[in-house]
Amino acid sequence: MANKYGTEQDPYTYNDTGVLINKLNIHDEVLLDEAETQFNTLAAMGIEFSAPPYDFAYFCQLHKWLFDDLFEWAGKCRTIDISKDETRFCHVNRLQLEAERLFAQLESEHYLVGLPFETLVERLAQYYCDINVLHPFREGNGRTQRILFEHIVINCGYNINFSGVTAEQWLEANIQGYYCNYAPMQTLFLRCVSLPK
Template identity: 35%
Template sequence: MYDAIDDPYTYENSTVLVNKLGLRKQEDLDDFEAEISSARSAEPLPEGQLDFAHYCAVHHHLFQDVYEWAGKPRTVRISKQGSPFCFPEHIDVQAAKLFLQLKADHFLENLPAAEFAVKAAHFLAELNAIHAFREGNGRSQLSFFAMLAERAGHPLDLERLDPGAMLDAMIASFDGDETELAQIIARLVGA
């Protein structure tokens, strides 16, 4: 659950996000969101230039059936367990910087697997710190990253993904330690 102050994304006097079905119980919304985003992730993802607009299109694709604001950067400040994510007024600038660096790094193509894992961990850590959307960041990050890894010649073996370990690694990377995340990525690409 995210912490947000004066959150226009939620129903009045509630922490449940306003959604297209009008679901008012968090459990019902969680179930619907998981089912729909999973179904959408099985469809072909939007094509694009692996830039921020493309990333937003992936989020829209996954959550278009759930939220009106799918694919649009958030407008409120949020934090998780007391750790604030990028302030909304800086999302566009920080995302532009991150994706410009990704392009300058040739989308991590032609790198040995171990080097790819280290650079990819840094990219994911930064993308997570930006946390562009009010909800659905993790699923969007993973879907986008899978496309990036495929293009870079290091397809992910998602059968090997341990969601709990990945979450712990993402938290550690938020605190500045990308080692565990790089190790997880290395395992996913068979390094």
């Protein structure tokens, strides 16, 4: 039986249930989702803003902070290829190389500091979608990305609030971004990013 990422015989899951192997030994997907929500909420509240560099190692560290209480592999790149519906994420053999390339590009753009607002939103949208295509972790990519982008936006001197965007809107914007149509994600960032009051 294939899991939500379309992988069979997934080494990250319990064979009998397809649920991610976890430190709490939970074999029920609903219970694990509830535990993840509780642990993530607490972990996210403990993550303080950090100035650059925002490199791939930092992205992995954010994931570790968020998921270390639940998963042995927190902060580590996945070792299998994954996909979701028609979206195939970065091939595992290219993952480290593509991640390093993308984060080096972000650094070369000075983490987007000093850009005019419209340009900032365009670059945020493209980076968000491109990092989403990496999907370096077996689970928790979106939550980790949102914290990374909070830090990037705050470092640029703006506020960001994702609460007005639904999961369905993020999903659709990321699907469009997979095909290099960044306009839907730009629209979402225009709603989420604002000047400090």
